[in-house]
Amino acid sequence: MLIKIPKSWMLRESDATPQTLYRDRRKFLKTSATVVAGGIAGSFIGPEAFAAWVRGEKLPNVMKSGYTVDEELTPFEDVTGYNNFYEFGTGKTDPADAANDFKTDPWTIEVAGEVAKPGKYSVEDLIRSSQLEERIYRHRCVETWSMVVPWVGVPLASIIKRLEPTSKAKYVAFETLYNPKRMPGQKRSVLQWPYVEGLRMDEAMNPLTLMATGVYGEVMPPQNGAPIRLITPWKYGFKGIKSIVRITFTEKQPPTSWNIAASNEYGFYANVNPTVDHPRWSQAKERRIGDFFKRPTLMFNGYEEDVASLYAGMDLARNF
Amino acid sequence: MASPMTATITPPWGLNLRKSYRAQWWLVFVALSLPLWWLAYLAFSGGLGANPIEAINRFFGDWALRTLLIALAATPAKIVFGWVWPVRMRRMIGLWAFAYVALHLSNYIVIDQFFDFSEIWKDIVKRKFITVGMIAFVILSMLAATSWNGAIKRMGAKAWKRLHKLVYMAGALGCLHYIWMVKADTFDPLVHLGILALLLGVRAVHLGRKMWA
Numbered sequence: 001m002l003i004k005i006p007k008s009w010m011l012r013e014s015d016a017t018p019q020t021l022y023r024d025r026r027k028f029l030k031t032s033a034t035v036v037a038g039g040i041a042g043s044f045i046g047p048e049a050f051a052a053w054v055r056g057e058k059l060p061n062v063m064k065s066g067y068t069v070d071e072e073l074t075p076f077e078d079v080t081g082y083n084n085f086y087e088f089g090t091g092k093t094d095p096a097d098a099a100n101d102f103k104t105d106p107w108t109i110e111v112a113g114e115v116a117k118p119g120k121y122s123v124e125d126l127i128r129s130s131q132l133e134e135r136i137y138r139h140r141c142v143e144t145w146s147m148v149v150p151w152v153g154v155p156l157a158s159i160i161k162r163l164e165p166t167s168k169a170k171y172v173a174f175e176t177l178y179n180p181k182r183m184p185g186q187k188r189s190v191l192q193w194p195y196v197e198g199l200r201m202d203e204a205m206n207p208l209t210l211m212a213t214g215v216y217g218e219v220m221p222p223q224n225g226a227p228i229r230l231i232t233p234w235k236y237g238f239k240g241i242k243s244i245v246r247i248t249f250t251e252k253q254p255p256t257s258w259n260i261a262a263s264n265e266y267g268f269y270a271n272v273n274p275t276v277d278h279p280r281w282s283q284a285k286e287r288r289i290g291d292f293f294k295r296p297t298l299m300f301n302g303y304e305e306d307v308a309s310l311y312a313g314m315d316l317a318r319n320f
Numbered sequence: 321m322a323s324p325m326t327a328t329i330t331p332p333w334g335l336n337l338r339k340s341y342r343a344q345w346w347l348v349f350v351a352l353s354l355p356l357w358w359l360a361y362l363a364f365s366g367g368l369g370a371n372p373i374e375a376i377n378r379f380f381g382d383w384a385l386r387t388l389l390i391a392l393a394a395t396p397a398k399i400v401f402g403w404v405w406p407v408r409m410r411r412m413i414g415l416w417a418f419a420y421v422a423l424h425l426s427n428y429i430v431i432d433q434f435f436d437f438s439e440i441w442k443d444i445v446k447r448k449f450i451t452v453g454m455i456a457f458v459i460l461s462m463l464a465a466t467s468w469n470g471a472i473k474r475m476g477a478k479a480w481k482r483l484h485k486l487v488y489m490a491g492a493l494g495c496l497h498y499i500w501m502v503k504a505d506t507f508d509p510l511v512h513l514g515i516l517a518l519l520l521g522v523r524a525v526h527l528g529r530k531m532w533a
Contacts, residue, residue: 082370090505093369143503145371190505261504280447280500282439289370293434 056218059132062152067208068136069302074147076216078289083223084141085242086190087176087183095223098184102222104243109228113173113249116164123227127154127213134217135210137233139240140272140301144294146286151231152214157205165201165249172204173197173254174230175246183243191257197230197241198254198268200310208233208306234303236270267320271311272301276320345409352390352416355383373431380424385494387417388460389515392491396522411467414487418464425457449500456493459486491516 055076085095088102109121131154139147160172178194180186186193203209210231213220220226225242232239238258248254258266265279274284274297285294300307311319359379362368368375391413394406406413433440443450463484465471472480495516498509 078370086504092371145374188505188507190507258504277446280449282442282446285439287371287373292373292431 056221058218059129059152059214061130061132062214062217063133065133065135069138069148071138071148072290073136073150074139074289079147079149079215080221080224082289084143084237085185085223085225087185087193087195087243088223089185090190094185096221099222102182102226104222104227107227107245109244110246111163111248112246114166114169114251115249116166117162123213126159127211127228131158132214135231137208137210137231138298138301138303139233139237140286140297142236142238142266142270142278142283144281144283144286144297146288146297148288150216151210151212152217152220153210153212153231155207156209156211156230157207159211160204163247163249168251169249170201171250171252171254172199172201173246173248173250174199174241174244175248176241177243177245192260194245195241195257196254196260197239197256198250199230199232199239200253202310203232203307206307206310208303234272234300234307236272238266239270269311269316269319271307271316271320272297273299273316273320275299276317341405341408344405345412348409349412349416352387352413355379355420373427377424377427377432380420380427381498384417384420384424385491385498385512387413387420388487388491388494389512389519391417392487392516392519396519399522399526415464415467418460421457421460449497452493452500453497456490456497459490459493463487463490488520 081096082092083095084092085099088095088098107123109123109126110119111121112118132152133154134150134152136148136150139149156172165172174197176195177183178186180193199209210233211228212225212231213228215221215224220229222243225240228244229242230240230244239256253268256266256268256270258270259268272283277283283297286297287294298304359376362375362379363372391410394410394413397403397406429435429440433443444454445451463486466475466480466483475483495509495513498512499506502509
């Protein structure tokens with residue numbers, strides 16, 4: 001079943017350049033004499049504007065949001081060049097190399113489980129471009145490095161509300177695409193594929209939880225989890241499941257990939273917590289990408305005010 | 321006392337050396353220094369990526385283990401191919417392995433932890449992959465410290481040889497350190513472990529044949 005898309009955003013979309021046109025322009029630039037084209041275009045609009053132009057598709061009408069941190073942004077090159085996305089290889093630069101030609105259009109997301117409006121949705125069905133907002137979040141990897149990233153997306157809560165989960169829905173489960181041909185990292189069983197993640201319903205409905213389709217004001221590059229990924233800034237990065245193809249509302253706590261791989265090291269919650277160490281390394285400090293010195297890691301990655309109440313009375317050392 | 325040992329520890333500038341061996345020695349010496357040049361190139365060309373401290377740590381760790389495996393390949397090379405020259409220069413190879421291990425550890429202490437010794441000590445006692453890594457480092461330090469000719473004389477060839485047998489343990493601990501360090505992808509560490517097993521296997525088969533022959 002398909003949800004009827006409201007008409008307001010369609011008008012906006014027609015105002016902008018169609019995506020296919022953008023793609024063709026990029027392809028042309030890449031395959032034809034990029035240097036010559038770059039030289040000419042660069043001399044007209046300036047090298048910086050040119051670099052921004054060929055880099056990716058700008059997302060139109062992105063609103064600034066109040067969710068921001070007063071910290072220096074991690075450079076675009078690092079955000080899009082240093083990634084953990086095992087579907088494209090386990091090295092940090094593997095995703096940027098191997099995901100380069102990953103096609104994210106068309107893309108279907110199946111909604112299932114305890115929900116009034118199950119069915120197959122396109123990304124545009126779930127995320128209306130008129131609602132896109134930019135949020136600058138801290139991003140803390142379980143490996144003790146961190147970034148500050150300007151994501152573009154919508155609150156997951158706004159999507160969930162429209163899908164109308166039933167009263168039985170206690171959790172939301174997510175699943176990444178499984179397609180070893182398109183995701184070569186899946187040819188080796190480093191993790192159990194497809195990658196799965198999950199949130200408790202109140203975590204999913206928390207205003208911080210974002211479904212992102214962009215970064216740095218641009219369409220999400222494949223290596224960052226295009227076309228649509230989860231962002232939970234108070235949790236370790238691996239909770240932020242990428243390239244989502246299935247959202248299931250469940251009554252029971254869903255399995256999660258890293259927990260399946262090593263249950264003593266990665267729990268369901270995976271909240272950033274400087275006092276609960278990973279069995280093999282300390283989580284007390286982190287290195288912000290670009291920094292020399294490590295900095296102390298903040299409880300819930302600095303989002304204590306927004307999320308601490310979700311875990312009131314819970315033993316966080318046991319529910320790690 | 322002219323034991324067969326002396327051949328393996330005679331320096332290249334010794335009087336009884338042929339010129340070709342000296343050239344070989346320098347060739348291997350320079351080859352084992354190439355990772356340093358490669359790292360310097362990466363550092364200056366921005367090739368270390370977004371997290372250079374981690375990249376340097378991995379780089380030195382990788383080359384420490386690889387060089388150690390090269391040193392451990394000397395005897396199997398003699399057994400299988402009848403080559404003698406690797407055995408003769410394995411002290412130099414072993415010292416390169418120690419150099420990479422020392423750089424690996426220095427990077428961890430100085431750049432990664434910046435002399436935070438309370439944190440480092442916690443790591444050593446709490447994290448088993450760091451525990452075994454440190455044990456391997458202590459072993460290799462002892463071997464490096466007794467790698468000069470005088471040490472063999474002072475210790476006696478038998479005791480010296482017994483001590484230097486610990487190199488096998490250092491190799492095994494190095495592989496364990498690597499396996500326990502990675503998050504999920506154990507492919508690379510298992511390749512190193514496989515090579516170590518192969519090298520030790522060749523020795524074991526050779527030893528078995530000698531004993532039962």
